Amino acid sequence: MNTEKVASHIINWLKTYAENAKVKGFVVGVSGGIDSALTSTLCAKTGLPTLCVEMPIHQAESQVSRAEEHIKQLKEHFKNVTKTRVDLTSTFEDFKNAVPQVTASAKVDLSLANTRARLRMTTLYYLAGLNNYIVAGTGNKVEDFGVGFYTKYGDGGVDVSPIADLLKSEVYELAAYLKVPTSIQKAQPTDGLFGDSRTDEDQIGASYDELEWAMKMQDAGKTAANFKGREQEVYTIYERLNRINQHKMVPIPVCEIPQALK
Structure with missing residues (x-):
């Protein structure tokens, strides 16, 4: 950089x-x-x-x-x-x-x-x-x-x-x-x-270096099945948190009312 x-x-x-x-x-x-x-x-x-x-x-x-x-x-x-x-x-x-x-x-x-x-x-x-x-x-x-x-x-x-x-x-x-x-x-x-x-690592279960690696692996289309041992553990942690915290990362859902109902 x-x-x-x-x-x-x-x-x-x-x-x-x-x-x-x-x-x-x-x-x-x-x-x-x-x-x-x-x-x-x-x-x-x-x-x-x-x-x-x-x-x-x-x-x-x-x-x-x-x-x-x-x-x-x-x-x-x-x-x-x-x-x-x-x-x-x-x-x-x-x-x-x-x-x-x-x-x-x-x-x-x-x-x-x-x-x-x-x-x-x-x-x-x-x-x-x-x-x-x-x-x-x-x-x-x-x-x-x-x-x-x-x-x-x-x-x-x-x-x-x-x-x-x-x-x-x-x-x-x-x-x-x-x-x-x-x-x-x-x-x-x-x-x-x-x-x-x-620490953050205590809460997350992985270091930031490990999470960066997992983030890059997900971007590359990898899954947990591609890894073994600690790498698989880290990737699983990252994948789970990325999935369950999507509500923080995407726009707030808006209930759109069909025009026919208005």
């Missing part, structure tokens, strides 16, 4: 989109992960106002410190970058107390994890509305179009997706070129939605 040209292309695309939409700048949720670090850097390099937002909810200290390190670095290099911190922990706890209480289960844990993401989305759009900004998404190609590893109307609720055509390996390559903090480049990818130390 020609990192210099790709970076320039994305930066120009973001700036042109914002100017055509007649908005002033961007809002980006910064988590301490590689995707949000790259996205916020690309937005900052447009020269347009870029608001970096920290939204901890029982967040691990390591994630908080990486986010703060990245934002500090951005502010030192770009005068158009500002930051704000909205601690949503108490809001999340209020929500849990307000909804009907049910027996703890994996489904409950997942629903609450998605709730965290949706509270953050609401916060980003509130801040975007106040400032006439747009929300820049942080999803990469593997997450958004491969396994659907994001929350519908959570981190999937955005106005623009500047890195959604980049594989995870390409995200790392571009982040290194743009000098994203080393601590973020080396950190294990995690969505941080469960309040524990589980």
